[in-house]
Amino acid sequence: MFDWFGTGMLGSAYLWVKAAHVVFVIFWMAGLFMLPRFLVYHQEAAPGSAEEKLWAHREARLIAIIMNPAMVAVWALGLTLIVNIGASGEWWFRLKFLSVVGLTWFHMWMVGYARKLAAGQRTASGRTLRLLNEIPSLATIVIVILVIVRPF
Ligand code: HEM
Secondary structure, three states: OOOOOOEOOOEOOHHHHHHHHHHHHHHHHHHHHHHHHHHHHHHHOOOOOHHHHHHHHHHHHHHHHHHHHHHHHHHHHHHHHHHHHOOOOOHHHHHHHHHHHHHHHHHHHHHHHHHHHHOOOOOOOHHHHHHHOOHHHHHHHHHHHHHHOOOO
């Protein structure tokens, strides 16, 4: 069989799996960049207004159609890749894994907060929500450096 670029159990599918991983990373990150911004607009909409309902609807669709499926795909493909290259003991991967666990927690927190907002509860301040908007950018910088440069 052809195994032009292959390593590990994935053989020649390795690069396809890696490409799919990066594609779903882009979809997931797009959602992680959009949702905190939606939450800021949602929180600032007048309680009970049509605008507030529209934001709740947009958030629910973004989460269900893009963010949740993309997150599951990124995890499944990423774990397949790590089994394939057998680098789970390396520091770049351990630190990447920690960052991604943090990003997954951030995803869950935002989904929970979108539900709270939809139920009329505004427990976080606008300033906190604005600060949270910076997390996906920071995580992207850290994770991309870890996987490409592998400084550790
Ligand atoms: C969800 C858990 C994740 C796991 C378990 C995981 C694991 C991996 C593994 C093992 C590789 C393969 C490295 C190689 O073949 O040399 C990889 C590649 C990559 N990952 Fe992830 N990853 C995850 C999430 C993410 C996230 C959230 C990002 C970006 C924000 C990301 C960005 C990348 C990039 C850009 C590559 C390609 C690097 C290259 O080989 O050139 N990954 N990932």
